[in-house]
Amino acid sequence: MHLLRLYLAFSKVNFLTQMEYRTQYFLRMVTKTIAWLTGFILISVLLYRFRAISGWSTYEVLFLYTLDVLSYSLAATFFLSPFQNLSRNIRLGMFDEVLTKPVNPLLYYMCTKTSAGYVNNYIISVVVLGLCFKNLQIKLTVAKLIALVIVLLGATLIQSAAFMLTNIPAFWLVKSNSLYRLFFSNITGFLQYPLSIYNRSVQIFLTFILPYAFVNYYPAQYFLGKEEYLFHPLFQYLTPLVGVLFFTLAYFLWKLGINNYQSTGS
């Protein structure tokens, strides 16, 4: 309860801060909206031309994409800004502050940097998700809705862990943005299309090494009733478990990192 109230207090301050620069805030919203819409449109155009990708129809691919965008936006709300700037904060010694607060360091660090800039993403994603369900004639029962929420939580944990894992090396290397860039500008591109169209090694990589396929591909099998099991039919239910495990790993490394934090000279 205390933490929740504290979190709300922090959110209020963050929101007020971002409102200090209203124009910038709305401009960012607009650019991001355009960027995501472009993504959706591209997929639609592509599939309009080809009808289907290895048996996945337009709306099924859109469903994949939306799961990715929505969980990414949820994770980014809390983790993007803190972890994108982790290496800078470490280099400049600004991380000192985090370790002298009576709150869990990760929680404090997230709280101070939570972003209010993803509201548009949520709205677009939810609308597109609705369109997908309607056009694919999937009935959204209460059980399905609960499953969707759980899957989204699991996927968000995976995406959050990825934000953390790609930036935590900064505790040892001080400057390390390359991993993060590689990951989020290249590897996640694979998520736009069903995993089954890729080479076996990519499938193995995105399932067992970086379990990114659990963000959208495997849970989509469940929702869309796809029976193209790449490894095991059970995988379609594993997203929450993988999320918890992947996040636990990230948290463990984060704790190691904190204890290796060297601060700066003064």
Next chain:
Amino acid sequence: MSLIEVKNVSKDFKVYQREKGFGNTVKSLFVRKYQIIRAVREISFTIEQGELIGYIGPNGAGKSTTIKMLAGILLPTAGEIKVDGIIPYQDRKKNAMKIGVVFGQRSQLNWDLPMEDTFELYRRMYRVEQARYRRNLEFFVELLGMKEFIRTPVRQLSLGQKMRAEIAIALLHDPQILYLDEPTIGLDVVVKNKIRHFIKELNREKATTVILTTHNMNDIDQICERIIMIDKGRILHDESLEHFKKTYTNYYYVQIECAADSKAEVDPRFKLIKKENEHKYLYAFNKEEISFQEVLLYFAQNFELLDISIKPPEIEEIVRRLYEQV
């Protein structure tokens, strides 16, 4: 049990060496040489509740490193630290409730909002009840003179105003210990005095233990009761300010101004420190060797005096001399 116990604490840093030249830069991508720098070497001390400590030493002596270990930010490589019975880096949350930290070079304030908003946030974070919060805020606003800028966005505040806000925010939860790392750096005399006065007052009102690192000897002189001096990671002195001054203050200064250009040879017991012009000289003497009376007599007889003054050494002087020795 003392409030702070530091036993044989050392801290090593790995420092990567960079060599000149493009070839070496490429090489360093694969093999990097590093050196282990021992920033703090087996230091030990204890501090009691309510003490006002000046932690001094030249740049790079290990002051900040020590403070950061006490605050739980850094892990010591070896040795034991206990702050009010807690190992700070193991129990950061509990430790944080007991301490207030101000790093002169860094800010805890939200740049874009008035400081009152940040205060409110800290009140929640440290779970300070409204009544106590109001009382503390009043006390700080009054003593630090912050009334006129409490609703101004922090980015528009002057350095002195910001520093006062930083100190206030570190103290909202009534910590037992306050770590101040160069709090007066870059401030004007008026604000410096305000801050010094405030720290004294705080210590009297709430018995807050204060550990202060500074290069400004006036800070030490006016705030501290005890001096711990560190250099190259080792503690050189740990004693009361009074004792410290007494031990190193045999040397007094005598400044004279004489009418005519004095050709007379000066007694070798007076060491010429500075010759400002043909008429103005500054000498140092050991008061064990010559009494004040003798000094006055000597100069009165041998010079055509216009002015004479005898001054005890400033603590800055003493410390500078000590730095030069080490």
